[in-house]
Amino acid sequence: MLNEKVHKLLNEQINKEFYSAYLYLDFSNYFKAQGLDGFANWYKIQAQEERDHAMLFYTYLQNENMPVTLEAIGKPDKEITCHMDVLKAGLEHEIYVTSLINDILYNTFPMRAMELKRRAWRSLHVWKNRKVAEVTLSRDDFREVRGTKAEAEDVVEIPRSVAGNQIALFFYQIPDRTKEIRVSIRTRCAYDATILAKQFGGGGHVRAAGCTVKGSMASAKRLVRRAVKEMLQKR
Ligand SMILES: [Fe+2]
Numbered sequence: 001m002l003n004e005k006v007h008k009l010l011n012e013q014i015n016k017e018f019y020s021a022y023l024y025l026d027f028s029n030y031f032k033a034q035g036l037d038g039f040a041n042w043y044k045i046q047a048q049e050e051r052d053h054a055m056l057f058y059t060y061l062q063n064e065n066m067p068v069t070l071e072a073i074g075k076p077d078k079e080i081t082c083h084m085d086v087l088k089a090g091l092e093h094e095i096y097v098t099s100l101i102n103d104i105l106y107n108t109f110p111m112r113a114m115e116l117k118r119r120a121w122r123s124l125h126v127w128k129n130r131k132v133a134e135v136t137l138s139r140d141d142f143r144e145v146r147g148t149k150a151e152a153e154d155v156v157e158i159p160r161s162v163a164g165n166q167i168a169l170f171f172y173q174i175p176d177r178t179k180e181i182r183v184s185i186r187t188r189c190a191y192d193a194t195i196l197a198k199q200f201g202g203g204g205h206v207r208a209a210g211c212t213v214k215g216s217m218a219s220a221k222r223l224v225r226r227a228v229k230e231m232l233q234k235r
Pocket of ligand 1: 017020049050053097
């Protein structure tokens with residue numbers, strides 16, 4: 001389910017993308033009138049790209065079962081007196097549209113999810129071989145932040161983003177399940193995440209799996225790390 005604010009911004013973005021296409025068609029039109037067919041063609045291609053962007057957001061909302069609202073597209077209103085005006089206005093508009101995308105991105109994460117991420121970043125532990133990276137969120141982290149498991153959903157992307165990473169591990173403890181540790185596993189290359197997960201009664205896919213290990217955080221880490229080491233040695 002998409003956040004309401006993000007939904008609204010994505011709807012607006014569809015309109016902004018179509019406006020961009022309109023604006024670039026206007027630029028194309030200007031160059032055509034100047035006899036500069038190459039420039040005219042280039043802006044026509046840019047207009048097509050903007051329509052593609054609009055359709056991506058449109059399709060995304062539909063796939064998420066969110067209603068799409070189409071508003072009127074504004075008239076291109078950049079004042080053009082010379083070739084350079086077009087290029088300057090184009091650059092200015094690209095910077096503006098990029099800032100809108102950034103706003104959507106920044107509006108995606110509620111504060112609690114950000115705080116969980118911050119704590120996860122602080123816990124980042126990269127093995128000496130650089131192939132394995134881990135992050136941890138304890139029961140206390142979830143309690144203090146009043147965060148939920150769903151809000152920590154993409155935390156595993158943190159160890160996964162380390163350059164050269166082959167196996168990413170996210171250890172976490174759900175506040176009301178204190179006698180077990182959950183482990184999210186992400187792998188690359190020849191490493192199969194399900195082989196690791198299955199050793200602890202878990203499962204999943206080749207690249208993404210998970211399991212639950214009984215006991216404390218320290219003992220769960222010891223067991224999983226041993227299994228990871230064995231996996232690395234077999235290669
Ligand atoms: Fe665009």
